[in-house]
Amino acid sequence: MPSFLDAMFSQLDEQIQLTEEDRARFELRANEVMKILAGANFITECSIIGSFTRKTALRELSDVDLLAVTTTRSSDSTPPPASVLSKIADTVEARGRQVERGNIAVTVRYPKNPSVDILPALSIKPAGHYLIPEYGNHWQEFEPSKLDHIVNTLTVQLGPEVRTIIRLLKYWNQNKNVGLISSDIEEIVCIILLRHRAIPEYMAAVSEVFDFILDWAIDSSESIEAIGRRCRSESIDRTLAITAEGRALTLKSEDASETQSSFREIFGV
Incomplete structure (x- = not known):
């Protein structure tokens, strides 16, 4: 249920x-x-x-x-x-x-x-x-068909929730003015979900994506400046600050009394 x-x-x-x-x-x-x-x-x-x-x-x-x-x-x-x-x-x-x-x-x-x-x-x-x-x-x-194929394959394997997670995180990106490129978010979600044999709970998947973005900025072989150029926000610092705030709220949502408010803060609804 x-x-x-x-x-x-x-x-x-x-x-x-x-x-x-x-x-x-x-x-x-x-x-x-x-x-x-x-x-x-x-x-x-x-x-x-x-x-x-x-x-x-x-x-x-x-x-x-x-x-x-x-x-x-x-x-x-x-x-x-x-x-x-x-x-x-x-x-x-x-x-x-x-x-x-x-x-x-x-x-x-x-x-x-x-x-x-x-x-x-x-x-x-x-x-x-x-x-x-x-x-x-x-x-x-x-290669325009590459991401299409990955999303379609994951949806067949794990279910329609794959597209739900993608849409919700794209909404977070735009509604909170995070500044990431939309297709980058889709790719990140696919990378995360390829690690799973079954679809994770929604908030757990969101948390993993936030972790990935933060790790990407710190540990990737791509420089922080290169990531910044791929962002649409005014600065990479803003992007990382909003992501870190979202990550903290996913932890806060584990408290039943904070679940609804944390969800609303993450997505700005």
Whole structure:
């Protein structure tokens, strides 16, 4: 029988996950932008990727991610990401859409969510692998189906709670302005759950993720500065402070009298 705390997790998940109506709206928005991109002679293919395809998107907080594969690469020349981003932004803007030009994606804004993030890509071998922008006007390798496969496999093995844990932690990240990249959170949750033969209790899984983030900052071979560049918060210090606070609250939640208040403090609800 689910515990009172597990019931709180499930209830919040019901409030933040996409309904069928939401999914239809997200697809409609994505198809509208893909139709614009299909008219550009430098785009060879365009597809929906990311949390929408993994069923881990959040109702009021997620965008729709599009991968736009371009023809702007020749055998002896790879253009800088900034030039490809600019061409995409110009194309969409010319159709009267509100565009935000970023360093790794072009965002098409609407009065109501979802916005659409267009991620330019250059096709490389093997099939299904691409180059996408990273900070600093460089390209990095990307395999969009990799995380999809891991999330789907874990869901089959451990159950739908896998996606619940992912969505709740993504909600924590955005609602508390933690600053981590959304896909990083999904990867961390998958790393944690791959250690288990059965789904752990929700709060135990959250606690393990918080521990992982804190250990990542201290012990990872990746430097603290590199982690900071991957964060969307103003500083890595803020990210770690909020995570440490959340970790302390998971311990506090073990006291039955503090369970509900600790849950609400962690997720800001």
